[in-house]
Amino acid sequence: MKKTILLIDAGYLHPILRQENIFYDANMIAQIANDCCADDEELHKILYYDCAFDPIDKKTGKPFFYLLKHENGTKLVKKENKLIAELQQKDLFAIRLGVLKFEDWTNKDKTGKPKFRQKGVDMRIGLDMAHLAHQGKIDRIILITADTDFIPAMKYIRKANIQVVIAKLGACHLTPDLTMHTDFIRPIKLTETFA
Numbered sequence: 001m002k003k004t005i006l007l008i009d010a011g012y013l014h015p016i017l018r019q020e021n022i023f024y025d026a027n028m029i030a031q032i033a034n035d036c037c038a039d040d041e042e043l044h045k046i047l048y049y050d051c052a053f054d055p056i057d058k059k060t061g062k063p064f065f066y067l068l069k070h071e072n073g074t075k076l077v078k079k080e081n082k083l084i085a086e087l088q089q090k091d092l093f094a095i096r097l098g099v100l101k102f103e104d105w106t107n108k109d110k111t112g113k114p115k116f117r118q119k120g121v122d123m124r125i126g127l128d129m130a131h132l133a134h135q136g137k138i139d140r141i142i143l144i145t146a147d148t149d150f151i152p153a154m155k156y157i158r159k160a161n162i163q164v165v166i167a168k169l170g171a172c173h174l175t176p177d178l179t180m181h182t183d184f185i186r187p188i189k190l191t192e193t194f195a
Helices: 010-019 026-035 082-087 121-135 148-159 190-194
Strands: 002-009 041-051 065-070 073-078 093-105 114-119 140-144 163-169 184-188
Touching: 002 010, 002 026, 002 121, 010 026, 010 041, 026 041, 026 082, 041 121, 082 093, 093 121, 121 148, 140 148, 148 163
Parallel strands: 002 041, 002 140, 041 093, 140 163, 163 184
Antiparallel strands: 065 073, 093 114
């Protein structure tokens, strides 16, 4: 059995599920995580990377935050993220949180939608990958991401004789730059399995 760690980039997973018109909650994400593992893999941990809150409410599709405008600018007031709270209770899940920063408005007159950017999530994923490689206690890492920023960490993992698996979700596209630094590409059929 291959000792395996699964790393989930929520900033990639959530838009894929929305694009596939799949409602997701903690149970759905746990099911996807388990379905990413093969029969020869012993899953030791699921590291879930996200911001402290998601700006979109899954049930309503409406913003999941308050924006307060005052003379010093716009302040973001966050609602509790129930998804994170529920995932923390799931077996093998460990939550790694970055922050979500308000960037600007889609229209400069502030009548459009607010734009946000994740901060610190990619860094946490890369550092954890390097730490896992340094420990040398696992055989395989499964990544749910399509972010080419992780290529240096993937190279480092492979140099430590740890195999890298990319879970290809639904009809998503993986760039050749990413796949050339992967040992296995594992298709996950979201629409058939989870719809």
